[in-house]
Amino acid sequence: MKTSYKRKFICLMLSIFLLAALSVSALAAEPGSAFLTGSDVRANANVEGILFAAGYHVEQTSTSEYAFLAGETVRFDGAAVNDIFAAGYDVTINGEVARDVYAAGNSVRIGGTVGRKLFVSGSTVQISGQIGGDVYINAERIEITPSAVIGGTLRYNSSAVLSAESQVWEREEVYEDETEPQPTPAQKLGSKALDRALSFAGAVALAFVLLWLTPLWGTLDKKYSGAPFAKYAKAFGIGFAVLVGVPVAFIILLITRIGLRLAFVLLMLYIAALLASPVVLGFFLGKLFWRDLCKRRACFAAELPIGIAIWAILTSIPVVSFAVNFVSAPLGLGVVTLLLGRGRKKPCTQPVEPLPLPETPVQDAPAENAEQPEA
Numbered sequence: 257m258k259t260s261y262k263r264k265f266i267c268l269m270l271s272i273f274l275l276a277a278l279s280v281s282a283l284a285a286e287p288g289s290a291f292l293t294g295s296d297v298r299a300n301a302n303v304e305g306i307l308f309a310a311g312y313h314v315e316q317t318s319t320s321e322y323a324f325l326a327g328e329t330v331r332f333d334g335a336a337v338n339d340i341f342a343a344g345y346d347v348t349i350n351g352e353v354a355r356d357v358y359a360a361g362n363s364v365r366i367g368g369t370v371g372r373k374l375f376v377s378g379s380t381v382q383i384s385g386q387i388g389g390d391v392y393i394n395a396e397r398i399e400i401t402p403s404a405v406i407g408g409t410l411r412y413n414s415s416a417v418l419s420a421e422s423q424v425w426e427r428e429e430v431y432e433d434e435t436e437p438q439p440t441p442a443q444k445l446g447s448k449a450l451d452r453a454l455s456f457a458g459a460v461a462l463a464f465v466l467l468w469l470t471p472l473w474g475t476l477d478k479k480y481s482g483a484p485f486a487k488y489a490k491a492f493g494i495g496f497a498v499l500v501g502v503p504v505a506f507i508i509l510l511i512t513r514i515g516l517r518l519a520f521v522l523l524m525l526y527i528a529a530l531l532a533s534p535v536v537l538g539f540f541l542g543k544l545f546w547r548d549l550c551k552r553r554a555c556f557a558a559e560l561p562i563g564i565a566i567w568a569i570l571t572s573i574p575v576v577s578f579a580v581n582f583v584s585a586p587l588g589l590g591v592v593t594l595l596l597g598r599g600r601k602k603p604c605t606q607p608v609e610p611l612p613l614p615e616t617p618v619q620d621a622p623a624e625n626a627e628q629p630e631a
Contacts, residue, residue, distance in 0.1 A: 290320075297327070299334070314344070316351075330361070332368070347378075350385075364395075373408070456568045463535045463560040473539060473556045475595065480540070488587070495533075495590025502526045533588020537580075538563035 289305040297311040299318050307320040314327035319335040323342075330344040335352045340359075342349065347361035350368045357370050364378040366385050373389040381393050384401040390408035398412055400420035411429045412418060439447065466472050480487065502522065509519035542563020546552050567584070571577040 452568055452572060456564060459535050459538065459564045459567075460561050462532060463538065463564060464557075466532075466535070467556055467560065472595075473560070476536075476539060476591065477543070477554065477556075479595075491590035491594055492583070492586050493590065494593055495586035495588065498529075498589045498593055499586055529589050529592050530585060532592070534567055534584045535560075535564065536588035536591050537584040538565075538567045541566045 290299070290301075290303045290307050292299060292307075292309045293311055295312045297309045297314045299307060299309055299314075299316040299320075302318045303320040305320070306322045306324070307316065307318075308324045309316065310326045312328045314325050314329070315331045316323060316325060316334045319337070321337045323332065323334075323336050323340045325332060325340070325342045325344070327344045329346045330342050331348045332340060332342060332351045335354075337354055339356045340349065340353050342357075342359045342361075344361045345363070347359050347364045349357060349359060349364075349366050349370075352369045354371045356373045356375070357366070358375045359366070360377045362379045364376050364380070365382045366374060366376065366387070367383075368385045370385065370387045370389075374383075374387050374391045376383075376392070377394045379395060380397045380399075381395040382399045382401065383391070383404045383406070385403075386405040386407075388407045391406055391410045393410070393412040393416070395412070395416050398416050398418045398420075400406070400410070400418070402421055404421075409429050410420075414430050463473075503526075506519050506523050506526070509522065539560060540563065542559035542561070543554075545562055545566065546559045547554060552558075567580065570580045
């Protein structure tokens with residue numbers, strides 16, 4: 257095995273768990289499938305389908321067709337009709353798996369029965385169970401206890417320290433680690449400059465898309481032109497509350513079946529606002545530079561790229577970047593929240609003047625010198 261197994265395995269695990277996370281609302285509604293989340297998750301009931309469990313401590317003692325387990329500590333003592341996917345800091349597999357096992361973590365222990373192949377990636381891997389097929393391991397330390405039975409070939413990376421019995425050495429295959437050349441200082445500088453340039457171009461593109469499709473910048477210009485510092489501080493405070501409160505609301509909605517769809521919509525809006533927050537700060541910086549310092553007339557097409565360029569330069573300075581990033585996210589979230597939270601316009605409360613009444617015609621008075629009729 258010439259290529260590194262670790263990279264492929266990690267990509268596979270991330271893809272599987274991402275697919276599972278995006279399909280939570282659909283799978284939770286299907287009969288026979290179950291989705292469990294929380295701090296301490298224990299799956300004791302049999303599931304005639306797919307089991308998804310995520311939390312700080314996850315333990316399964318039941319039977320399921322497939323199992324996707326993720327947490328700080330993951331323990332599997334049940335049975336799987338097909339495959340198991342487990343990821344965490346401390347992973348223990350002691351149950352019975354009819355087909356394949358995919359496990360990743362800092363410490364992984366396999367003490368159960370695996371019908372076919374075993375794929376493991378971690379810092380320390382211990383195998384004491386029975387594996388029916390081949391074993392693929394990428395780790396720093398590997399321990400094969402005397403009670404372990406491997407029906408196929410053991411494949412592991414050459415940098416690992418292996419401790420095993422003699423019968424294991426007869427059917428072992430070592431593959432070389434894939435080493436990447438270290439970049440030179442010039443390459444590092446060029447890569448960093450390219451990242452900054454791409455980040456600047458993406459922010460400018462987003463700013464101009466918002467300029468062409470929405471009246472956002474005109475609204476902000478009217479709302480914050482000549483505004484006192486207290487108005488910016490209010491937006492920062494509201495944005496900081498949103499920055500902290502939305503993840504908490506997402507978790508609360510996630511654990512309820514009714515709020516699953518709303519939770520993911522809220523998360524996508526939250527991420528979009530975070531991505532747009534540096535552009536909002538760039539608008540204020542460009543306005544300050546273009547109008548106040550250069551004494552030019554308002555021009556969004558010039559102010560936006562100039563302000564975003566100032567933001568990109570400030571974020572490149574090690575000490576200043578922390579302060580700029582700390583301000584940009586809450587300020588942008590607060591500004592967007594205040595714009596979205598604007599209520600309807602209040603009805604006109606000015607007194608309405610009554611319409612004038614039509615004038616009545618007045619008859620002309622008889623003239624004094626008019627001749628009197630004869631008697």
